Amino acid sequence: MSISKPPRSFFKPLAIGAPAPFRELPTRVERMIHFVPPHIEKVRAKSGDIAKQADVVLANLEDAIPSDAKEAARAGALDMAENIDFSSTGTGFWARVNCLNSPWFLDDVTELVTKAGNKLDVIMLPKVEGPWDIHYADQLIAQLEAKASIKRPIMLHAILETAEGVQNVEQICLASPRMHGISLGPADLAASRAMKTTRVGGGHPFYKVIEDPRSDDAPRAAAQQDLWHYTVSKMVDACCTAGIKPFYGPFADIADVEACEQQFRNAFLMGCAGTWSLHPKQIDIAKRVFSPDVDEVLFAKKILAAMPDGTGVHMIDGKMQDDATWKQAKVMVDLARQVAEKDPDLASAYEF
Numbered sequence: 001m002s003i004s005k006p007p008r009s010f011f012k013p014l015a016i017g018a019p020a021p022f023r024e025l026p027t028r029v030e031r032m033i034h035f036v037p038p039h040i041e042k043v044r045a046k047s048g049d050i051a052k053q054a055d056v057v058l059a060n061l062e063d064a065i066p067s068d069a070k071e072a073a074r075a076g077a078l079d080m081a082e083n084i085d086f087s088s089t090g091t092g093f094w095a096r097v098n099c100l101n102s103p104w105f106l107d108d109v110t111e112l113v114t115k116a117g118n119k120l121d122v123i124m125l126p127k128v129e130g131p132w133d134i135h136y137a138d139q140l141i142a143q144l145e146a147k148a149s150i151k152r153p154i155m156l157h158a159i160l161e162t163a164e165g166v167q168n169v170e171q172i173c174l175a176s177p178r179m180h181g182i183s184l185g186p187a188d189l190a191a192s193r194a195m196k197t198t199r200v201g202g203g204h205p206f207y208k209v210i211e212d213p214r215s216d217d218a219p220r221a222a223a224q225q226d227l228w229h230y231t232v233s234k235m236v237d238a239c240c241t242a243g244i245k246p247f248y249g250p251f252a253d254i255a256d257v258e259a260c261e262q263q264f265r266n267a268f269l270m271g272c273a274g275t276w277s278l279h280p281k282q283i284d285i286a287k288r289v290f291s292p293d294v295d296e297v298l299f300a301k302k303i304l305a306a307m308p309d310g311t312g313v314h315m316i317d318g319k320m321q322d323d324a325t326w327k328q329a330k331v332m333v334d335l336a337r338q339v340a341e342k343d344p345d346l347a348s349a350y351e352f
């Protein structure tokens with residue numbers, strides 16, 4: 001017998017007075033989650049301008065924040081919630097709290113929900129290992145939402161960054177209607193798996209396939225492979241099954257914009273909705289990559305126009321189209337419509 005909630009209970013608030021969880025995710029373009037270290041006043045002061053460029057701004061309280069600056073970072077996050085106007089640009093405001101077994105988690109969540117809960121869209125939860133972590137955070141957040149009379153539910157976004165978390169990703173995604181999505185955490189995950197790399201995301205020059213020996217003894221061609229392909233695929237399937245969003249995570253070689261763009265593009269093509277940006281220059285890369293390609297959108301529109309009821313078979317520009325390609329086209333055009341609402345230049349390029 002499986003131990004899961006009866007269907008009628010799944011969407012009930014977990015505390016009396018807490019808002020009911022969303023039945024559908026709010027429709028939002030979230031091409032990048034921009035990380036701000038909120039304890040650094042100089043950077044925090046820029047986050048108002050960053051909020052005009054990025055789809056989501058995240059106050060980071062976890063890794064990259066020194067242990068003696070955790071309280072300052074939390075205070076900085078509350079300051080951002082109070083003083084930045086996220087709503088006029090439709091920008092999401094998220095916070096990454098410290099992990100569940102840290103001494104800071106309880107105060108992070110308590111203060112964020114009770115003091116900034118009506119501004120906060122999503123809490124990002126690091127190092128999630130199984131559905132039990134989500135159940136605990138879900139119940140605690142509901143209690144705090146009730147206590148502080150929060151009007152709309154705060155969503156949860158888990159980071160996939162331990163071998164155990166990857167093993168349990170399907171159950172994590174299905175654990176609660178509060179789940180918004182999952183991000184890949186390639187640095188912690190590499191450490192958890194004892195992968196022999198010091199890079200954060202991206203490829204590795206030693207992880208490659210080489211061609212067969214050549215008769216002329218010339219050097220053999222080689223191509224780097226994607227270390228993250230299996231994990232991203234597993235994450236995308238788990239998220240799509242649960243109706244939540246998969247995201248790539250950090251790419252820490254800030255100077256290597258070309259490799260960053262390629263890693264983001266691989267994730268986009270495989271189904272990810274967005275990525276993290278750690279530095280302002282990664283915002284535009286993510287915007288470019290996670291907005292669908294103009295030529296592909298125009299071609300997808302042709303497919304939808306040729307097959308108004310989504311059935312049958314058609315030839316367009318020499319390529320066979322049928323019910324399945326109609327669905328592919330709809331994914332592309334639906335996303336383009338959402339992006340177009342935020343971006344007038346793309347709206348005109350997509351010919352909406």
Ligand SMILES: CC(C)(COP(=O)(O)OP(=O)(O)OC[C@H]1O[C@@H](n2cnc3c(N)ncnc32)[C@H](O)[C@@H]1OP(=O)(O)O)[C@@H](O)C(=O)NCCC(=O)NCCSC(=O)C[C@H](O)C(=O)O
Pocket residue numbers: 035036037042043046047050060063064159161184185186187188189200249250254278279280
């Ligand atoms: C990575 C950085 C430490 C680099 O900072 P810096 O050396 O200051 O960069 P620049 O000199 O090029 O900065 C140019 C100007 O831009 C401002 N700046 C820099 N970063 C940001 C930012 N994130 N948001 C807003 N503004 C930013 C600088 O202040 C400069 O301004 P000015 O002096 O006026 O010209 C830094 O970018 C940074 O701290 N980024 C965030 C790092 C972070 O959040 N790391 C944690 C996430 S990754 C992770 O956790 C791993 C994951 O969990 C896993 O397991 O995989």
Ligand SMILES: [Mg+2]
Pocket residue numbers: 063126161185187188
């Ligand atoms: Mg991490």
